[in-house]
Amino acid sequence: MARAADNFSDTDALHVLVVEDEPFLRAATVLYLEDCGFSVLDAANADEAVGLLQRNRDVGAVFSDIQMPGSMNGLGLARWITETLPGVKVLLTSGQVLPATAREWTLLAKPYDMAEVERRLREMTAQD
Amino acid sequence: MDKDFASDIQAIQKIDAIPSILEVVCRTTGMGFAAVARVTEDRWIACAVKDDIAFGLKPGGELKVETTICNEIRQSGQAVVIDHVAEDQAFCRHAAPALYGFQSYISMPIVRSDGSFFGTLCAIDPRPVVLNTPQTTGMFRLFADLIAFHLDTVDRLATSETTLVGANQEAELREQFIAVLGHDLRNPLASIQAGTELLTKRLRDVPARETLRLMQSSVWRMSALIDDVLDFARGRLGEGIDLNRRDTALAPVLSQVVAELQVTAPDRRIDCDFALDRPVWCDPGRLAQLLSNLLANAVTHGHAATPISVRARCNEETFELVVANAGDPIPAATVERLFQPFFRGDSRSSRQGLGLGLYIASEIARAHGGTLNATSSPTATTFTLRLPNRRGI
Numbered sequence: 001m002a003r004a005a006d007n008f009s010d011t012d013a014l015h016v017l018v019v020e021d022e023p024f025l026r027a028a029t030v031l032y033l034e035d036c037g038f039s040v041l042d043a044a045n046a047d048e049a050v051g052l053l054q055r056n057r058d059v060g061a062v063f064s065d066i067q068m069p070g071s072m073n074g075l076g077l078a079r080w081i082t083e084t085l086p087g088v089k090v091l092l093t094s095g096q097v098l099p100a101t102a103r104e105w106t107l108l109a110k111p112y113d114m115a116e117v118e119r120r121l122r123e124m125t126a127q128d
Numbered sequence: 129m130d131k132d133f134a135s136d137i138q139a140i141q142k143i144d145a146i147p148s149i150l151e152v153v154c155r156t157t158g159m160g161f162a163a164v165a166r167v168t169e170d171r172w173i174a175c176a177v178k179d180d181i182a183f184g185l186k187p188g189g190e191l192k193v194e195t196t197i198c199n200e201i202r203q204s205g206q207a208v209v210i211d212h213v214a215e216d217q218a219f220c221r222h223a224a225p226a227l228y229g230f231q232s233y234i235s236m237p238i239v240r241s242d243g244s245f246f247g248t249l250c251a252i253d254p255r256p257v258v259l260n261t262p263q264t265t266g267m268f269r270l271f272a273d274l275i276a277f278h279l280d281t282v283d284r285l286a287t288s289e290t291t292l293v294g295a296n297q298e299a300e301l302r303e304q305f306i307a308v309l310g311h312d313l314r315n316p317l318a319s320i321q322a323g324t325e326l327l328t329k330r331l332r333d334v335p336a337r338e339t340l341r342l343m344q345s346s347v348w349r350m351s352a353l354i355d356d357v358l359d360f361a362r363g364r365l366g367e368g369i370d371l372n373r374r375d376t377a378l379a380p381v382l383s384q385v386v387a388e389l390q391v392t393a394p395d396r397r398i399d400c401d402f403a404l405d406r407p408v409w410c411d412p413g414r415l416a417q418l419l420s421n422l423l424a425n426a427v428t429h430g431h432a433a434t435p436i437s438v439r440a441r442c443n444e445e446t447f448e449l450v451v452a453n454a455g456d457p458i459p460a461a462t463v464e465r466l467f468q469p470f471f472r473g474d475s476r477s478s479r480q481g482l483g484l485g486l487y488i489a490s491e492i493a494r495a496h497g498g499t500l501n502a503t504s505s506p507t508a509t510t511f512t513l514r515l516p517n518r519r520g521i
Contacts (some may be wrong), residue, residue: 003294022316022318024319024323025319025322027321028325028326029322032325032326032327034236035326035329067311093318094311095310095312095318096307096310096314110314110315111314111317111320111321111322112322114321
């Protein structure tokens with residue numbers, strides 16, 4: 001499955017980073033959000049996401065899975081973003097009962113409705 | 129030294145009273161050395177020692193068992209008391225006094241509650257001492273019994289700690305199983321859902337879009353089934369359904385559930401009567417789930433032409449929710465089985481679901497410290513939920 005580019009192509013669109021270790025789910029989510037007019041980057045784990053966020057300062061929102069392999073999970077990534085890049089909005093998703101520590105961030109249960117993901121991302125980034 | 133004796137020494141060391149016992153033994157008799165010894169067929173090991181005569185034994189120290197009198201006590205189960213070795217007919221030629229240089233000796237068997245021999249509480253001194261009095265032998269007997277009693281307690285404590293650790297590990301494993309199950313079942317479903325939504329967005333072909341719509345409704349049905357199975361697993365295998373209770377204005381929550389159900393069953397009439405003048409102490413999400421399950425049951429089994437009624441009342445003691453529908457009366461024997469998991473009343477009908485809805489509803493009631501009951505008459509089948517409406521319950 002083709003991966004999105006390392007940099008955003010469209011400079012005007014809202015820039016979103018999708019972080020998901022399941023390849024097909026990641027691909028379908030990226031394509032759907034691109035169809036919605038977002039400019040989308042994607043990462044297979046939190047470490048990769050941190051690298052992309054450090055190189056791409058125009059990311060407005062991150063949509064991330066919680067349970068992923070790597071040095072940190074989605075909650076660790078959300079914490080890192082909140083501390084390091086406070087302007088970046090975080091939307092989390094999980095297939096599990098969500099831990100109490102996750103209540104700080106907006107959470108969508110899996111399977112999620114893509115239209116709902118789009119609506120939440122627009123809502124979050126429109127707040128500023 | 130092998131492991132078992134290390135644990136015996138540890139068990140004796142765990143008994144706080146041992147140093148005091150040895151102190152009292154020495155002070156009241158005037159003897160210079162006292163010990164608690166583990167004695168087996170082939171070993172004599174000091175577990176606790178009071179040594180004022182530089183005898184030279186420390187806890188863990190060992191004597192050759194065959195050179196001790198304790199070995200004979202192990203075999204006979206009887207105490208040995210010697211005031212003055214040189215004048216004692218039975219022991220004046222025994223090897224032990226000469227070997228260890230004592231003239232007075234007392235040793236009391238420590239016998240566990242199961243009758244097994246642990247060892248001895250013993251004392252020696254190079255000088256003769258009057259030991260053969262009811263006071264002294266009585267004191268040694270009492271202390272030996274006390275040590276045996278403490279050893280039993282230490283064992284029982286260790287056993288219950290092990291059981292507790294086992295139960296904790298099991299609970300952890302269960303939660304892990306439930307978590308992994310949730311993740312591994314929902315992830316592929318999320319992929320299908322995202323894929324069908326993507327295709328719906330891109331495809332213009334009407335029959336293809338209809339197929340995708342049906343696939344999506346299958347995804348949601350599957351998702352609901354996974355939720356039910358995980359709730360079942362939590363209720364049956366785990367700690368029960370967990371609650372996030374708060375004071376809740378429940379009428380809007382219940383109305384929302386009715387409105388959602390009305391979308392899937394637009395032709396059914398649902399009459400609501402909510403008189404809730406105060407907050408209800410509950411988990412609103414779980415109560416919504418409970419009502420949703422009861423309503424789904426009423427829609428499936430009730431007469432289509434007759435309205436379903438939902439009635440909610442509360443006071444400062446109790447919250448009550450009643451869902452009733454007209455329908456064929458349910459036989460009494462079946463009513464009893466309604467809340468069993470995987471129970472599906474009429475197997476001829478092509479119903480969706482696993483038969484977990486009423487079971488989960490009753491588990492939610494139970495988690496709240498309440499009850500869910502069913503009655504059936506020719507006029508109506510009625511489910512009644514009663515919850516205590518007080519904080520701290």
